[in-house]
Amino acid sequence: MEFDPWSPAFVADPYPAYAELRAGGRAHWYEPSGQWLIPHYQDVNALLRDRRLGRTYLHRFTHEEFGRTAPPPEHDPFHVLNGHGLLDLEAPDHTRIRRLVSKAFTSRTVERLKPTVQRLAGELVGDLLADGGGDLIAKVAEPLPVAVIAEMLGIPAGDRSLLRPWSADIVGMFELNPTEETARRAVRASLDFSAYLRTLIAERRQSPGEDLISALIAAYEEGDRLSEQEMISSCVLLLNAGHEATVNTTGNGWWSLFRHPGQLAALRDAPDVLLSTAVEELMRFDTPLQMFERWVLDDIEVGGTLIPRGSEVALLYGSANRDPARFPDPDRLDLSRADNPHITFGAGIHYCLGAPLARLELAASFGTLLRRAPGLRLEAEPEWNPGYVIRGLRELRVAV
Template sequence: MHFDPWNPAFVAHPYDVYRELRDRAPVSFFEPTGQWLVARHADVNAALRDRRLGRSYLHVASHEDFGRAPEPAFQEPFWRVIRAGMLDVEPPVHTRLRRLVSKAFTPRMVEELRPRVRRVARELVAAFVERGGGDLIGEVAEPLPVTVIAEMLGVPESDRHLLRPWSADICGMYELNPSVEVQHTAVRAASEFSDYLSGLAAARRADPGDDLISALAQVADEGDRLTEEELIGTCVLLLNAGHEATVNVTANGWWALFRNPAELERLRADPSLLPTAVEELMRYDTPLQMFERWALQDVTIGGVDIPKGVEVALLFGSANHDPEVFDDPERLDVGRADNPHISFGAGIHFCLGAPLARVELIESFGALLAAAPGLELAEEPSWKPNFVIRGLESLKVTTG
C-alpha cells in the first residue's frame, strides 16, 4: 500500500505507510493534491514553528501570485466566517485575535469549568450504563464536548442539537479535495451558524450573561475589541476545534484500549494513570492526521528544497509514531511518561483549547472507567472515509 488518503484501507491503518515514508521519503511530493508530505517528527515540529510557513498566504500575496485560481464565489460566506477566527490567519491579525481571545478564554476559566465537565460526563455515563450500552460516540463522546462548549458559549439547551451537524459539515471543507457537494454543505453550515451566532451575540451585547460570548463581546485591550465578525469566527472555531478532536480521541482511544486489553486492565487498576493515558491515546491514534502550511518563501525541510507558493502537508499521525522520538511507538503504553506528541500542534497556532480538551478527556475516560468497569466492545467498528480529521463511524459497546 502507498499513501492514499481516499483508500478506506489506508485510512483504517496508515501507520505502515508512514513508516515507509519516514524511512525512504520523509519529505516527498504528492501529485494528486500538489502537496509536499512531511513525515518525521523533527521536521514536522520544526515546520510548525517556522514563520516562513503560514496557515495562509493571503496576508502577503494573492491567489494569482501563488499560481492558484481564486476561490469560487459560492465559498465566500464560508471563508468570511473562517478567516474571522484565528486558525486560518497569520500575524499581525493572528497575534491580535489570540491576545484578545486569551483574555476571555483563560486557564482559570477552564479550571473553573472542571466541575461542570465532571457533572456532564457522569450524567451521560450514568444514563449510558442504565441502558446497558449502545453507541459510545453518539451517546457519550459527542454530547460531552458539545454540551460543554454550548454551556460555555451560552447556547440555550433547546438549540444545542444544531451544533454538532454544523460543525461536522464545516469541517468537511478541510478534507483533501472535497467534492463540490461537500463544499456547498460546508458553506451552508457556516452561513447558518454565523447567522445564529450573530443573533446570540447581539442579545449578549445588550444583556451580558455569565458566558464566553458575553466575555468576548466585552473583552478589550487598550481600546481594541473584537468585531462582530471576529467574535462569530472565534465561536465557530471554538466549537469545531473544541469538540471534533475530543470526540475522535474518545472513540479512537477506547477502540485502541479494546485492542490492547492489558493496557485497559492496567488503567482500570490504576486510574491515576489517566493523565498520561490521555496523552498516549492522542499520540497512538492521532485525531488530526494532517495539518497544512503554505511556503511563504523558499524553505528547506529535511534537506529537501521547497519552493515558495506550494503547500506543505505535515503528517501528525506519522510524527507521533516516529521511533527517533518515541520508544517502541507502535506499542500503546498508558503510562508513557516521555511523550512529546504534537496532536495539539506547536508554535503560534498551538491549540488554545488544549487545556479544556484534556479536562474533558480525563473526566470522560474517568467516568466510564468508574461506572462501567465491564465495558466491552459489541461489534468491530469501521472508520469514516475522512483522512484529515480521522474517526470512527460508531463504537458499539455493552456496559456489562
C-alpha cells in the first residue's frame, strides 16, 4: 500500500504503508502535499527537539523571505486565533505564554479535577447502560473531555453544546491541503468562538471564580500578563487539543480491544493491574494524531538527505510509534508493555501541556466502562472519519 492520506483504505489502516516508508529510507519527498515524510522513531523524536525546526517561521522570516505565499486575508480570523496559541508559537513568545498558562494549568489543578472526571464518566456510562448501548463515541468518548474542559474553563452548562462544533470546524484546517469550504467554516468558528470567549473573559474580570479563565487573567510573572488574544487562543487550544486526541484515543482504543479479544479479556480480569499500561499502549498502537508538521528554519540532513530551509517536514507519529527499531514486535497490541516511550504527546518544547489531564480522562473512561459494562461488545464494524492527520472513527456502535 502507498502513502495516500486522502484514501479511505489508507486512513483505515496506514500501518502497512508506514512499514514500506521505513524500509525505503529516512526521508521521502511527497509531492501532493509538498512535504518531506519522516517515518522513523529516532528521527521524529530528534526533530521534535531540534530548534532548527519550528511550528512557525514568522518569528524569523516574512512569508516572502521564506519562499512561501501569505494566506489569503479572508482567512485571517483563523490565523490570528491559531497564531497566538502555544501550538504554533516559537520562543520567545512560546516560552513566555507557556510559563504563564502553566501557572494556571498546574498538576494540582488536574488532581483537583479527579472527582469531577470520575463523576462525569460515571454519569455518561450510566446513560449508556440505561440505553442498552449505542454509539460509544457520541455517548461517552466525546462528551467526557468536552465537559471536563468546559468545567475547567467555567463555561456554563447551557453553552457547552457550542464547543464541539466550533472545535471540529477549526481543527479541519490541520488536515493536508484543506479545501476553501473547510477554511470558510474554520474562519466562521474562529470568529464565533473568539467572540464568545471575549464576553466570558470580560465577565470573569468583573467577577473572578475558581475556573481556569479566572486563573489565566490572574497569571503574571515579573509584571507580564497574557493579552486578551493570548487568553482566547489558549482557551481554544486547550479545548481543541484537550479533547480531539482523547475522543479518538477512546474510540480507536476500544476498536483495537474488540479486535484483540485476548488482550481485552486480560484487561477485564485485572483492570487495576493493567489499566495504566493499557492506556499508554492504546495511545501507541493506534495513534490519534498521525502527523505533526514542522518548518525547516535552517538546513538539516536526515539519513544523508539534505532538507533545505523553507521546506516542511511531516513527522509521522503513527509510523514512529510502530517502529521495530524502538518497539519490539510493534504491530502486536500488548497491554502490559512496560517500556513504552511513545510520542503520542509529542516531545521538546511543544510536549502536550494537557498530557496529565488526558491520562486522567482516559483512565476514568476505560476504567468505568470495564467495571460497569463488563459485557460491552461491538455491534457493527465502524467507519473512519475522512481526516488523516487527526484520525478517528465516525461512530462505534456497542451493546452492553
